[in-house]
Amino acid sequence: MNNIQLDQQGRLKHFLGIEGLKRHKLIEILNTAASFLSIDAKAVKKAPILRGKTIINLFFEPSTRTRTTFELAAKRLSADVLNFNIDTSSSSKGETLIDMLHNLEAMHCDMFVVRHKAGGAAHFMAQHVAPHIHIINAGDGQHEHPTQAMLDMQTIYQYKKDFAPLQVAIVGDILHSRVARSDIHALTTLGASQVRVVGPKTLIPKGIEELGVKVFNSLKTGLRDVDVVIMLRLQRERMQCALLPSVFEYFQYYGLTEDVLAVAHPEAIVMHPGPINRGVEIDSTIADGKRSVILQQVSNGIAIRMAVMAMTLGTIPEQKEGQ
Ligand code: CP
Helix, strand or coil: CHHHHECCCCCECCECCCCCCCHHHHHHHHHHHHHHHHHHHCCCCCCHHHCCCEEEEEECCCCCHHHHHHHHHHHHCCCEEEEECHHHCHHHHCCCHHHHHHHHHCCCCCEEEEEECCCCHHHHHHHHCCCCCEEEEEEECCCECHHHHHHHHHHHHHHHCCCCCCEEEEECCCCCCHHHHHHHHHHHHCCCCEEEEECCHHHCCCCHHHHCCEEECCHHHHHCCCCEEEECCCCHHHCCCCCCCCHHHHHHHHCECHHHHCCCCCCCEEECCCCCCECCCECHHHHCCCCECHHHHHHHHHHHHHHHHHHHCCCCCCCCCCC
């Protein structure tokens, strides 16, 4: 399914998902993003790498972090960016997604960054746009959120320097989480020693072990000795029926507190893709504590999004395998 994101030379044409990408491609994204961190740190945060390119953000679902960091990343690389307002568009008058795309294409844009509630929406768009248009998946339903996974990998690398020895726990609503799926593909491809998923049985998808993870239903057992804890929000907007007795009970059994975190490695870091729900999956003492790298994840989102836009648009030289 993901092969359509590579051209015949193996370069990124679209960025639709982590599944199916080889380790060297993930490393290339991380290396490219690392080279962009210096732009973000300068007084004049600007480079001409995407000058003359037009990028349209198409967000059919709400977003704070992803939409804003895509816009900042594009502007820092000198692209022209348009945030298309779905609510005031002609989609409410019955225009189909494909007709909307073809009309936006006629305005000579180069890239669509898309978030959609339907899994597979970004792939669908990539199959229907003109050959010169690039699609980046900014989160599709419960399927994938590949730029979130890459900014998570960059954050882990900054703190831990090597993926091989790491034990990583992803905790909470795995069933509805596109971040969990993309993180699992990224961590297993980059060679993490063990990836665990932790949560109540009702929120763990059947057969997830096939992705190379170990399942835990007890939080304290699942967090024992881990190096990285990735907490997830309960995605109640995607739940079709009551999968939990109550939010209060959820926090009692699966909320991250100082007491629970004590079983992890003493230098374990705590991550969360956001938005966080304090007192539901995470206690404020942890979210704001010294082991939390949650805001560093947000900052890294800019460099990662610069990297995938520059790579897919072909405006920087490709790194060959082994470089
Ligand atoms: N992590 C994430 O996707 O956040 P937003 O929904 O705010 O973009």
